[in-house]
Amino acid sequence: MTTKTQKSEETRALILSTALALFREQGFEKTTMREIAAEAGVALGATYYYFASKDALVLAFYAQSQMELEPLLAEVLARKHKNLQARLHALITTKLEYFRPNRSLLSALAAHTNPGHSLSPFSEDSRAIRERDIQSFQQALDADKVKYPADLAPHLPAVLWIYQMGIILYWVYDQSPVQRRTFKLLEKSLPIVTRLIQISTLPLMKPLRKLTVELLETIYGPD
Amino acid sequence: MTTKTQKSEETRALILSTALALFREQGFEKTTMREIAAEAGVALGATYYYFASKDALVLAFYAQSQMELEPLLAEVLARKHKNLQARLHALITTKLEYFRPNRSLLSALAAHTNPGHSLSPFSEDSRAIRERDIQSFQQALDADKVKYPADLAPHLPAVLWIYQMGIILYWVYDQSPVQRRTFKLLEKSLPIVTRLIQISTLPLMKPLRKLTVELLETIYGPD
């Protein structure tokens, strides 16, 4: 790494951290690229030299968060947990705790459902992050002695990830004090999710499970 | 209605129809307020006099659509259908058919998850439209001789509405030819939805249903 590259790396980091600080203080929408540049002491163009757009700053934050979160989540999963429900609870609350200071910034991410928009959690640009995130659910499932039905099992990590995204979406816009409602929602919904997974193994549920697997293959499979 | 008010009404209608035509031709994002004004032969300010923002044009479209759709949906529901699944299928496909010419415009609506954003299907601004829309699901349920569990029944219209919103969201971004995937998704998911409602009446399912009702009350109930 030459001096030049290092200086560059520093400028980039400075711009990113300045931007994140401003986003935290004033929210994403209210913060302008001009402000970020001024606060970081560079010209507006410099900001665009390092980040192609305002959105790219959020994507950089998302990527950085995922990197920082992974060891945290691994550690949490390494602890003794009673069952899948407990592991999922730990996983999700750890994530919410981590994102709390930047909750408003997350709304810039959660706000986009369009898979064609780079900030969407379903976009091509965020694919790598998404796949790593889904892996953490794979781990939570793997820690179980229980065997899940062979047809359903491969889809479960993605299904749980979607469930998590729903919780995060609710949390982002939750106006109740310290987002109490979200945690209530989590307490109420998590048992349902794990219970549904449990009963999906019952012979009685075979037809419904088959339909569900077909549905999942329609969504995730090739055209 | 004075001449003045009538002239005003005409200008408003002209601006709205011009905007919708341009949105259809070029998409929402690519169309500028300046273009709309020029095409309609008025000054930019006139557009803002009638519509507070570009988003307001979409909201007006949404409101107009709901008004036009209601008699269509009532007619469709009045037909003989085998069961709930058939009625829901008719309801949703009718809606998709109606919106097809403006599919890209719908993405401007579906794109917002933020309940604080007026264009969000969950916003205060779209509440009236949403409530009328939910009513159509109430009707689809009421046409059934079957009795749904008393604790779950009051929530079913809103639940089905959310399901519909998921389908529409998928449809809006569906890149497959004539949105084939969405219809496949509908065929696969509708039986699951109705089957789940069916089995929710089983005594075996009582605990799970109770959890679900509590969850729904957390979401829709007061703080």
Next chain:
DNA sequence: GTCTATATGGAGATAGAC
């Protein structure tokens, strides 16, 4: 390769004409 100065074109706001 890094970065500055300056330009472009758009959303929305507003003073005031009629």
Next chain:
DNA sequence: GTCTATCTCCATATAGAC
């Protein structure tokens, strides 16, 4: 009340300095 002309501020683009 309706509408025009004009203004402000912003995201993003780019020519070219170093």
